[in-house]
Amino acid sequence: MSATVLPVADGGQIRRYLRTLLPGRRLLLAGTILVMLGVSLLNLAIPATIGWITQAVVDRRHPSALTIPIALLTAAVVAGAICTYFARLLLARLVFPAVGSLREDALSHAVDLPIDVVEAGDSGDVISRVSGDAERVTDAASEVLGYFVTSALAIVAALIGLAAIDWRFAVAGLLAVPIQAHTLRWYLRRSRPIYAAGRAADGRRASALLTGFTALPTLRALGLTGRQRGRIESASKESMGYELAAMQTMTRFWGRLNLAEFVGLAAILLAGFFLVRSGTTSVGAATAAALFFAGLFGPINGVLATFDTLQQAAAGVARLVGVTTVPRHETAFETGTDQVVEVSDLTFGYADGPAVLDDVTLRVGPGEKVAVVGTTGSGKSSLASLVTGLRTPRAGSIVWGRPVVERSAALVTQETHVFAGTIADNLRLGRPDATHEQIAQAMVAVGADHWVRTLPDGLDARVGGGGRPLTAVQAQHLALARVHLMDPALVVLDEANAEAGSDTSRQLDRAFAAVVRGRAAVVIAHRLNQAADADRILVMESGRVVEQGNHAELIVAGGRYAELWHAWSAG
Template identity: 55%
Template sequence: MTAPTATLLPVATARQTRARLRAALRGERPALWAALAMLVLDSALTLAGPLAIGRITQAVADHRGAGALTGPVLLLTVAAVAGALTGWAATVLLARAVLTVTGRLREDALAAALALPVDTVEAGGTGDLVSRVSGDAERVSEAASGAVGDFAAAALTILVTLAGLAALDWRFALAGLIAVPLQAHTLRWYLRTSRPLYAAGRSADGRRASALLGAFTALPTLRALRLAPGRQAEVAQTSAEAMAYEFGATRAATRFYGRLNIAEFTGLSAILLVAWALVRSGHADIGAATTAALFFVGLFDPVNTLLGTFDSVQQATAALARIAGLTLNGPDKERSSAPGAVRPGEGIVVRDLRHRYGDHGPDVLRGIGLDIAPGQRLAVVGTTGSGKSTLASLIAGTRTPYAGGVTLDGVPTDQLAQRSGESARRIVLVTQEHHLFPGTVADNLRLAGRAASAPDVEAALAAVGAADWVAALPEGADTVVGRGGTRLTARQVQQLALARVLLLDPEVVVLDEATAEAGSDTARTLDRAALALTEGRTAVVVAHRLSQAATADVVVVMADGRVVERGHPDELRAAGGVYARLWESWTRGGDRTHHRG
């Protein structure tokens, strides 16, 4: 099997996984203890069947009349009714506790995934992240909703049944215990064999998902360049690797259950031999022997369930470790790092900022230093590849710098981006990649502010110049858009994205070519929308058109990862430097909207 090409996201240790599980269990222990009590009663009631059959058998052997059946039948009836009630109560209590815990784990996983730095996600592959918040979360949920109750019920049934055997005669219990060493040895072998299989299998599944998502995302390019066969081979290789682990786990499980059958045969043979000896010597009657044999046969399913749930537990444990691994770089870790006291009014400070992609890649930013005062509008211009977008993502905190740092009022912006609540909304990055969510226009805007009223939505649409075309829709802001609804143009989607940010109302807005759009009329509309968005806010604008830089308070010109010029746009035009040459080239161009600033 080949080694993975991507640096997968971290996997939590056993200790870290237990800590995450304990945190998810907070407040649910009373319900779990109550469920355990109901399971104990339910397990004790399962002994009623063998006891009743043993009494009936003894009555037949003694040639007693039909009246001897009244007691056993009444016992079965009462036990059935009581067992139904206790089983129902245990199921309800377990469901309430388990569903709450699994829901909490899912929420933690999603929150941690959303807080991961972009560099971390890109290094590990999007597929690995998706497999954790979907497949792994589902594996934990299934095990928790099924295996937890099954394990507890089976374990309690085994203990109660062994106590019942001992109550009949201690030699019955001793005979039944003969199977335990075989079962323990089988379980130990299985755990030792399956644990690494499941852990590696979940990682292989993450690599398969990453390869599939990468292929689907790049499908048009792969077809255009005739690269589909090569990518298909990569997908096939990762799929074969994942299937190899699944086949290995299946083979181990088959051998596991085969060995358990041998242990059951050995234990039942011992029970029957002891029963024969005790009945022959007069130390036990036929009814007791029958009850003992039925007790032990009744252990087959609980023992198989108990040991079989280790299979689900093993898979769920591996999945839980991957989910908990997300939080190693998530909001909990960042909150605990105590970045320092907020210094209001300091604005954005960039100090000796350096960045590279990958541990051994070249520097794409080289010692950038900037001071952006509160309320100031900074425009970043430069040719393609100069480092503008990388600078924007680092200022917004969606990436962690390789060296140096970016702070907002003294707090590192990458830590702000990984927090939850209001502090995470202090600074927002808007790129040219805008997503239209299924739903109405108003739904798309209220993603940024659930409490936004209809007037709030209307005001945001008006501010970005979208009020007229939204009003012209069949149902106005309540019109369903996107897939399955009214199709919108690229400009309209961009305007909704900007209006969404207005409802979010951040202190700082970073626009990374967020209004890049061909066509002069559209360009002017989006430029006005961007101005409305940045009004009264600290703003960093990566300019797609130099007209966006003309209204800035300060312009910085980048080249080869460095700031080569900075100043007011009028001053830079008069200075005759790089910005002046860019401006002259742009103003003389036949189509200004296609010149990248």
Template identity: 40%
Template sequence: MTIPDVAPILPVSRSRRTMAWMRADLARRPGTVVVTLLVGVIAAAAAVVPIYLLGVLVDRVRDDADAGEIWPLATAIGVAALVAGVGTGFSTYLVTKLGEVLLADLRESVLRRALTLPATTIDESGRGDLLSRVGADVGAIGKAVSQVLPTVINGAFLGVLSLVGMLGLDWRLGLVGALALPAYVVAVRWYLPRSAPMYRDERVAIAARGQVMVESLQGLPTIDAYERHDHHVDAISTASARARDISIAVFAQFTRFSGRINRAEFIGLAAILIVGFALVREGEVTVGAVTAAALLFQRLFNPVGTVMFSFDEVQAAGASLSRLVGILDITTGPETTPGPDNPETTSSTPVGAEVEVRDVHHAYHPDRPVLRGVSLRIPEGTRTALVGSTGAGKTTLAAVIAGMLTPGAGSALIGGVAVTDIDPDRLRDHVATVTQEVHVFAGPLIDDLRLAAPEATRERVLAALGAVGARDWVDALPDGVDTRVGEGGLALTAAQAQHIALARLVLRDPRVVVLDEATAEAGSASARSLEDAALAATDGRTTLVVAHRLTQAATADAIAVMEHGQIVQFGSHTELLADDAGRYAQLWRAWETDGTGR
């Protein structure tokens, strides 16, 4: 079955990069790695000893040895088996522990990187792919770490030592037993190149299915409103069918691989028995030696089979690991290096709060530029509005100024310092953003507000609410500012959520503020009060407003009109209206005509 190629939504690291990450993380724990390997080798050696001694026991029984010669061997076999069992259990524990530590490191690193990804990256890629990586992919790796990896490693140790044991019995028995190796190699070389892309496609298909389901669930009210249930059910069915078909193809490929592994086992065991019979008849080796060799090889069936048959889960875990490491490698733009051509990179502490944008270019796709040489200056303490058609580049420019997106070329500066060069841990002390999508976290409302300033006193929180005009409705809640909100608590309206976001802004107290349509979707009844709240929250701060409602633009000190990724007009509301043929005047007339600006 041919699996069509589907590009991943977020990047997937190459195998070399994934292995480099694993080696680097293991290198941080050399002592743990050495102890884990040493215990595994000892356990495997102890597992081989009973079979070797069993061969000796067979020869002594054939030679009519008395009980005094039999009991020591039987005791040694029992002790070795006990040591092997305890050692294997301890080895499994150490391997699992090491794997879980590596997974914890990766999970924390991925989560840390995901939380710092620009909102534009998440919006472009969709949340389904990211959720599948931190959910399903982490689960696949966790299963491999706890259930597969210990068995594979212990099986590999046992396989190597069993082959060494056969060579120790008689080099010819070891040699014919090794005839199975080429068959194993052929099976693996046939399977890996074909299965790796299929497992990759399977993870991508699962991510695509998750994306469709997340979008459908998030947009359920809209789907209900337009009665588009059948369309979305069909989309989910199509995505689910693709994931199912790929999974079936993967299982069929694995079944064929299993047949090739069984063929290799038959070749090895048959060769040992045939050659062993000939050697015993010629008196070259004993029956006990051949018995031990056959049992050692037969003992290999389980560990080698486990290693081979675990390739499907190993491959799935490898594909998931590559997807997680891919998150770590996401870059949002070129790095800048301090030097004569970039004097602004020599400092990380802004002086003042003036905002300057210098010849910024950006494109999410090489053939579709979003910003084309944008330059803009916002004097300290003033308010500038960005207006323009949908897709003009307003939100992208706002994201560049807020430090949420690194531009492809050019730079945005705050107080003479490039935003990309401000200490990331202090960036939000200088510039903060409020968008139209505000999340209310579950828990007491006061804790939700303190996200912006964890050390804020109760009085300071209440003062921030009062500053944005939210004190009255908060005091009217069942428990006031201690009322539980969000999931499992009181559901806030869109306007109330925006009030909370603006109060957080006051608590954070940044010198530069970016409002990306922060009052656009709260409903016309609350729009005016929210605009007043936004004016109060940004009073005295350098402010950039991505204005959906032109009444916001009218109150700004300056207005920048954007079209096709460029600023085509700049001036005050009065100045721009004076240009009757200008783009802003056209937008204003449309706004006055229907009262919406849409």
């Protein structure tokens, strides 16, 4: 079972966050409540006028005596319908922007989470929060919240109406309250942990499914599909178990509410019988009282029933707000340095594991190309992710200069992803305002224009999921063209290319040269010919820089770089 490292917000954090949504909406909130209160008061006229009509029939009055109560009943129904429409409209204008802000804020934080947090935790948990939890909150806001508020106001208005007829009717109706209160307390105590655990289980199920689909080729190659299927089934059964537990709890909840309705209505009818028999009240008043209480069935059950959805939405809000409490990752920078980036006394390790970088120092000036070489596991790729600000060091500092602050830094890693959309869409991720001509020029710069011209739709050809599959070289061309279009001040290339001398190698080497030309660059060299023309070379061993200099100097020195070069050249 995966540990979830993303926090779940507590009540105080949720209240503080919701208060940030109120400014500018207080007047709209007050107007919405007033219109909802008007709906509830108009609903009081319906049982009152029916009681009036009933008493007129019992007293055998002239039919003309029914004109006024029927007119009032009609007016109350029409006015209530109009007020209900405006109440829903105002509520939508109040709630939807607030929910949208929460959803966008959570998604923004999720996208901006430090990569260490994402890798250390459960990717399915992140996905379930910004998808499933957000959907539950949106559904509750659009369908349940307004009903909850109007039902609560209707209950208060109906109790006032009962007391206005005769305080003894109100007392009789209140006999149902202890049963309802106990039922609600029992339900909240039992359902809250079920829903919270169920949402976490949904995250684990999403993670198992995500792993199963994204790693399917590897799982098949290693014969692990059966094991992964078992993980998915186990996670699905766990999630389904919580759904069943929630359904059983809800069924018992409704059964107890039906008992409360029976007790309350029986008490009202008995009170009406004795009050009418003693002449204390009229048949019309007793009828109105019974209708008032019967009219409470819907609102009371509605309020209590919406707790089910509100419980789920509350769990979703806690998980969404929890994402926003994770500090955004920010890389330190200064504007006074004359270097593009300065790394000083850097120490880094993954999670609680041993350090993979120790006391590393690196400075890259404008237009300078620095190559980093070393054997597998020496810490080259970890340094690349730190230089671009994707990870946070344990100790030391990473300082960006003014060029990076103004124009950003870009990292091309060993894994490239082709996004679903057109080729132009993929490139505009790096520069949304890029014109068609600028995109075409970027493809020419990295040498990708020849294969793009062979496509029927050219730059408008759809690639990625559901589109045209691209080769590894074509995917690399897209990634490099995107960086070229971004025009960053610093480029970090961590790319394991094809073997030296192959057509693929020569194509990508020319593309790399185009991308780093005129820019500061850190090249994680998996082939040593990538380092030979660098202005400076850093040689790493076991997370430390053991040598540095240019190619000629390091060959003459006869140290570790010279050994690697001679072994690579002989190979």
